[in-house]
Amino acid sequence: MNDLIARLRMLRAEAESINATLVDDLKQFFGPTNRCFRRLPDSDEKRRNVTTTCSCLMSLATSGKIIQAFTEIKGTESKAEAQSFVTEVFEHAVNSPWMSSGLDDLNAFSSLIVLRAAGLLTRSDEAPLKKKALQMIHPKYVWNGDQPKEVGPSQTLMQIYEDKIQQAPNSFRVGAYPPTAAIAYWFADADENLSLGISDDSFERITLWASQEFARQVSLVASEHDAMKDPMQWPPLHALAGGCGIRPGPKSLNYETSS
Numbered sequence: 001m002n003d004l005i006a007r008l009r010m011l012r013a014e015a016e017s018i019n020a021t022l023v024d025d026l027k028q029f030f031g032p033t034n035r036c037f038r039r040l041p042d043s044d045e046k047r048r049n050v051t052t053t054c055s056c057l058m059s060l061a062t063s064g065k066i067i068q069a070f071t072e073i074k075g076t077e078s079k080a081e082a083q084s085f086v087t088e089v090f091e092h093a094v095n096s097p098w099m100s101s102g103l104d105d106l107n108a109f110s111s112l113i114v115l116r117a118a119g120l121l122t123r124s125d126e127a128p129l130k131k132k133a134l135q136m137i138h139p140k141y142v143w144n145g146d147q148p149k150e151v152g153p154s155q156t157l158m159q160i161y162e163d164k165i166q167q168a169p170n171s172f173r174v175g176a177y178p179p180t181a182a183i184a185y186w187f188a189d190a191d192e193n194l195s196l197g198i199s200d201d202s203f204e205r206i207t208l209w210a211s212q213e214f215a216r217q218v219s220l221v222a223s224e225h226d227a228m229k230d231p232m233q234w235p236p237l238h239a240l241a242g243g244c245g246i247r248p249g250p251k252s253l254n255y256e257t258s259s
Helices: 002-020 022-027 050-063 066-074 079-095 108-123 157-167 181-194 200-222 231-241
Strands: 141-144 147-150
Touching: 002 022, 022 050, 022 066, 050 066, 050 079, 050 108, 066 079, 079 108, 108 157, 108 181, 157 181, 181 200, 181 231, 200 231
Parallel strands: none
Antiparallel strands: 141 147
């Protein structure tokens, strides 16, 4: 037990060390032209980098440094201006194509990262958003050759969230691959931070899927099936099987939210 506590303290100290320079580390990745964070400081901004931008916003929000970062990026001392800029950057990501690595728009990977970012920004003690995240609009995009093309109709983040719930757990799959625990956990985290709650039917479907997948992974590890086992799925599956992070709510999702 003492060894475990010591290791947890070391991990916490390492996280605090990383967070100490987080703002300076991320500022150089911000591209002012398209209001996004880039994969590299000199990367092309044209792709808008939605998942990269949302990942950086989440890092800053969870470290409690998002207002500090955007006051420095914006070159202002006004918290209100920093909040407006954060809102502008996140809304730009919501409006952009969610087509990372050649995936189709509204794919589970990109969609759930955006929804998770919406939840963390909404829950942040710094209140960085000046507009309700779930009311932000995402247009429909399709591939036109190797470029995304806006075709409509648009959906709010709330409508996209509802679609993901109604199709769960199949909505946690990317392409032809089966649903994954990591993406399901992003959904659970978004649901918790946005304080929405889900229908009893959806709750049962998600927890049943997680329980069955957890049992399958235990069997694969026990049988030493190296090609198929994935022990990294155990923690999120265990949490989801117990309903951690997702809460039963109204049977209909047609209600207003303050998030």
